Amino acid sequence: MEKFKVLGISDEIIRSLNDMGFEEPTPIQEQAIPEAMAGNDLVGQAQTGTGKTAAFGIPLIEKVRHTGGRIQGVILTPTRELAIQVAEELNKLGQYANVFALPIYGGQEIGRQIKALRKNPQIIVATPGRLMDHMERRNIRLGDTKILILDEADEMLNMGFIDDIEKILKETPESRQTLLFSATMPRAIQNLSQKFLKNPTFVSIKAKEVTVPLVEQFYVEVPDRQKFDVLCRLLDIQAPELAIAFGRTKRRVDELSEALKKRGYSAEGIHGDLTQAKRDSVLRQFRDGVIDILVATDVAARGLDVSGVTHVYNFDIPQDAESYVHRIGRTGRAGNTGAALTFVIPRELDHLRSIERHTKRKIVRMPVPSLTDALEGQQKLAVEKLLRVIEEGNYDEYKGRAEELLNQSDSVALVSAALKLLTKEPDTTPVKLTEEAPLRARRDRNRPPQFNRRKGPGENRPPFNKNRSRPHA
Numbered sequence: 001m002e003k004f005k006v007l008g009i010s011d012e013i014i015r016s017l018n019d020m021g022f023e024e025p026t027p028i029q030e031q032a033i034p035e036a037m038a039g040n041d042l043v044g045q046a047q048t049g050t051g052k053t054a055a056f057g058i059p060l061i062e063k064v065r066h067t068g069g070r071i072q073g074v075i076l077t078p079t080r081e082l083a084i085q086v087a088e089e090l091n092k093l094g095q096y097a098n099v100f101a102l103p104i105y106g107g108q109e110i111g112r113q114i115k116a117l118r119k120n121p122q123i124i125v126a127t128p129g130r131l132m133d134h135m136e137r138r139n140i141r142l143g144d145t146k147i148l149i150l151d152e153a154d155e156m157l158n159m160g161f162i163d164d165i166e167k168i169l170k171e172t173p174e175s176r177q178t179l180l181f182s183a184t185m186p187r188a189i190q191n192l193s194q195k196f197l198k199n200p201t202f203v204s205i206k207a208k209e210v211t212v213p214l215v216e217q218f219y220v221e222v223p224d225r226q227k228f229d230v231l232c233r234l235l236d237i238q239a240p241e242l243a244i245a246f247g248r249t250k251r252r253v254d255e256l257s258e259a260l261k262k263r264g265y266s267a268e269g270i271h272g273d274l275t276q277a278k279r280d281s282v283l284r285q286f287r288d289g290v291i292d293i294l295v296a297t298d299v300a301a302r303g304l305d306v307s308g309v310t311h312v313y314n315f316d317i318p319q320d321a322e323s324y325v326h327r328i329g330r331t332g333r334a335g336n337t338g339a340a341l342t343f344v345i346p347r348e349l350d351h352l353r354s355i356e357r358h359t360k361r362k363i364v365r366m367p368v369p370s371l372t373d374a375l376e377g378q379q380k381l382a383v384e385k386l387l388r389v390i391e392e393g394n395y396d397e398y399k400g401r402a403e404e405l406l407n408q409s410d411s412v413a414l415v416s417a418a419l420k421l422l423t424k425e426p427d428t429t430p431v432k433l434t435e436e437a438p439l440r441a442r443r444d445r446n447r448p449p450q451f452n453r454r455k456g457p458g459e460n461r462p463p464f465n466k467n468r469s470r471p472h473a
Contacts, residue, residue, distance in 0.1 A: 003024045003025055003030075004017055004022070004024070004025060007025065007029075007030070007033045007034055007037070008034070008037055009033070009058060009062070010062060010065070010097070012065070012096040012097040013058055013061060013062065013093060013094075013096070013097060015096050016092060016093050016094070016095050016096055016097075017054075017093070019092070019095075020092055020093070022054070025051075026050055026051035026054075026055075027050070027205050028044060028046045028050045028051055028052050028055045028203065028205050029051050029052075029054055029055045029058075031044075031055075031203040032044050032052075032055040032056065032059075032179075032203050033055060033058055033059055035201045035203070036055075036056065036059035036060075036177070036179060037058075037059045037062060039177055040177070040199075040200070040201050041177060041178045041179065041197040041198050041199065041200040041201070042178075042179045042180070042197075042200055042201050042202075042203065043179075043180045043181075043182075043193050043197065043200045043201070043202045043203070044056075044179070044180070044181040044182075044202075044203050044204070044205075045181075045182060045183070045184075045185055045202075045203070045204040045205065046181060046183070046203075046204070046205040050205050052151075052181050053085075053086055053089045053090075053151075054089070054093065055181075056075075056149050056151070056179050056181065057086075057089060057090050057093050058093060059147075059179075060073045060075075060090070060123065060147055060149065061090065061093055061094045061097055061099045061123075063146055063147050063177075064099060064122040064123060064146065064147070065094070065097040065098065065099050065122075067122060067146075070120065070141065070143075070144040071121065071122065071123070071124055071140065071141075071142065071144060071145060072122045072123065072144060072145065072146045072147070073101075073122060073123040073124075073145070073146065073147045073148075073149070074123070074124055074126065074131075074142060074145050074147075074148045074149070074168075074172070075090075075101075075123065075124070075125040075126070075148075075149040075151055076126060076127070076128055076131070076148075076149070076150050076151065076156065076161075076165060076168065077125060077126070077127060077151045077152060077156075078127065078151075078152050078155040078156045078158075078159055078161065078299075079105075079127065079155075079299060079300075080103075080105035080106060080107055080108075080127055080276065081279070081283075081300070081301075081304060082151065082152065083103040083104065083105045083125045083126060083127055084103045084105070084125075085304070086101075086103075086125045086151065087101045087102065087103035087123075087125040090123060090125065099122050099123065100119070100121045100122060100123070101121060101122075101123040101124070101125055102116050102117065102119075102121035102123070102124050102125070103124075103125045103126070104124050104125070104126035104127070104130050104131055104134065104140075105126065105127045105130050106127055106129055106130045106133075106276075107275065107276030108276060110130075110133065110134075113130075113134070113139075114134075114139050117134075117139055117140065124140070128156065128161040128164035128165055128168060129161070129164060131164075131168060132164050132167065132168065135168070135171065142168070142171045142172045143171075143172075143173065144173075145172040145173060145176050146176060146177065147176060147177045147178075147179070148168075148169065148172055148176050148177070148178050148179075149178075149179045149180075149181070150165065150178075150179070150180045150181065150182075150192075151181050152181065152182065152183065153165075153180050153181065153182040153189050153192070154182045154183055154184045154185075154186060154189055154322075155183075155299075157186065157188050157189060159299070162188065162192070165192070166192075166196075169196050178196060178197045178198075178200075180192070180193055180197065180200070183322040183325075183326070184320075184322050214332035214336065214337045214338060215312075215328050215329075215331055215332035215337070215338045215339065215340050216337070216338070216339045216340070216364075217328065217339075217340050217341075217342075217361060217362075217363045217364065218339070218340070218341045218342070218363065218364050218365070218366040219341065219342040219343070219344050219352060219363050219364070219365060219366065220234075220341065220342075220343055220344070220365075220366050220367075220368055221344050221345070221346060221349070221365070221368075222343055222344070222345065222368055223345055223346070224345050224435045224436060224438075225433075225435060226368075227315060227343050227433075228256070228259055228431055228433055229428075230343070230368055230369065231245070231313060231315060231343070232260075232263055232265075232374070232426065232427070233369040233370070233371065233373060233374040233377075233426065234313070234341065234369060235265060235293070236374040236375075236377050236378050236424070236426055237369055237373055237374055237376075237377030238311060238339070238377070239377065239381050240292065240293075240310045240311035241289075241292070241308060241310045242286065242289065242292060242293075242294075242306065242308050242309045242310055242311075243292060243293045243294070243309065243310065243311040243312070243313060244293075244294045244295075244296060244301065244304075244309055244311075244312050244313070244327075244330050244331075245260075245267075245293060245294070245295045245296075245312075245313040245315050246295075246296060246297070246298065246301070246312070246313070246314050246315060246316065246318070246327050247269075247295060247296070247297060247315050247316055248297070248316035248319075248436055249297070249316075249436065250271040250272065250273055250297060251434060252315070252316060252433070252434070252436060253269040253270070253271045253295050253296060253297055253300075254269055254271075255433045255434060256269065256295050256315060256433065257269030257295040259431040259433060260293060260295070262429055262431060263427040263429050263431065264424075264427055265292065265293055266290075266291045266292045266293065267291060267292070267293035267294070267295055268282045268285065268286070268291050268293075268294065268295070269282070269294075269295040269296065270282050270283065270294065270295075270296050270297075270300040270301075271296065271297040271299070271300045272297065272299055272300060274300075279300070282294070283304070283306075286306060287306050289308075294306075295315075298318070298319075298323055298326070298327070301326075301327070301330065304330060306330070307333065308336075309330050309331045309333070309338065310331060310336075310338055310339065311331060311338065311339050311340075311341070312327055312328050312330055312331050312338065312339070312340040312341070313340075313341050313342075313343070314327060314340070314341065314342035314343060315343055316343070316436055317342055317343070317344055317348050317351055317352065317355075317439055318342075318355070319439065320355075320358075321354070321355045321358030321359050324342075324355050324359065325359060327340070328340035341366065342363065345438050347438040348438050348439050351439045371426050371428075374426045375425060375426055378424045378425065378426070379419060381424075383419065386415075386418065386419070
């Protein structure tokens with residue numbers, strides 16, 4: 001905790017950090033917290049899993065902890081899942097500082113949110129669309145905002161929230177402090193920062209610091225039509241305790257989750273078209289271990305933080321290196337090891353090499369497993385089950401029957417029969433998934449921006465579509 005104390009953090013938050021199991025600041029926290037605590041505007045380039053929520057959450061709580069009444073801090077996030085996740089972490093950080101953060105997002109009954117707003121939270125964590133709804137209804141006024149944070153700004157841009165973000169920023173006082181966090185820095189994000197931030201400090205966590213060192217990374221080169229059979233074999237061989245399989249599209253997630261269930265696996269899918277109640281139900285089942293495999297799109301998994309995920313399967317290769325880092329960061333957490341395996345069709349090998357260059361990490365080729373490998377994997381699991389029962393020693397009531405069987409049959413035959421009963425043989429039920437078009441490697445457009453320089457009045461900015469309808473948050 002000494003390294004946190006050096007950053008000038010109050011005893012109440014230090015106590016919370018201790019309860020949460022923090023030991024020392026991550027690189028983004030070390031760089032961002034002093035700047036934000038000093039009241040400076042800040043641009044942080046960092047992915048999910050680097051500790052950025054605490055990097056902006058600690059200064060935010062320090063700034064609002066002695067205030068009451070109206071909303072003092074606003075955090076904008078691209079998805080409802082991330083809004084909930086960020087609010088939960090802020091409430092843990094602020095538990096001894098009497099600070100309350102309220103998540104505001106689409107899909108939840110608006111009357112329930114209005115009731116919660118009457119309790120005067122100091123902080124709201126909101127998706128842009130739902131926050132605009134409340135502002136238009138006069139349920140939320142941002143005139144007292146002291147600090148505004150844009151989390152995963154590039155993802156909000158990709159989802160079409162740029163117009164809403166600009167409107168929200170214009171409703172806050174010019175004297176506010178603004179922090180912007182983004183995994184990538186496209187031109188539109190640079191323009192946003194130049195327009196609304198005052199001489200911001202720029203901090204960046206390089207790719208080599210965000211590719212989780214405890215995650216073993218592999219790829220399998222396989223045609224699209226064979227991916228599903230290979231996934232099933234891997235599941236039989238590796239027997240993950242909790243696994244996430246990423247699909248590129250909603251259709252892919254639906255087809256893959258149904259196909260897995262058809263072959264007897266405990267799986268469910270989540271994507272943006274599901275109702276909030278359904279998504280909450282699936283995530284609760286996954287967290288509780290009721291289902292073993294979660295099939296998800298990138299957007300649906302944003303902000304997802306489930307402890308105990310042992311394997312990540314990129315059924316479809318991610319769009320870019322940032323998405324790859326985000327996906328594999330779902331495992332290998334809290335000091336635990338994890339494994340990430342990416343399926344690559346031959347025409348996507350250049351795209352894989354591009355990801356390797358950006359992450360500065362070699363992804364190891366794995367041979368395509370056979371049906372024999374899958375069967376051996378299940379046999380190994382059966383042996384482990386038997387040995388575990390022997391180790392636990394809770395089988396005395398079965399000894400008499402075992403002795404009777406040994407008098408009738410050979411011991412090797414008996415153990416072989418037991419293993420056969422315990423072994424799940426590979427299921428080859430025919431399944432057909434709609435093929436996805438291959439991805440091509442793209443040129444790197446994310447050069448580090450120069451945030452100390454503002455654009456002059458004669459310099460062009462890319463136009464925004466003012467007529468774009470607001471996406472549902």
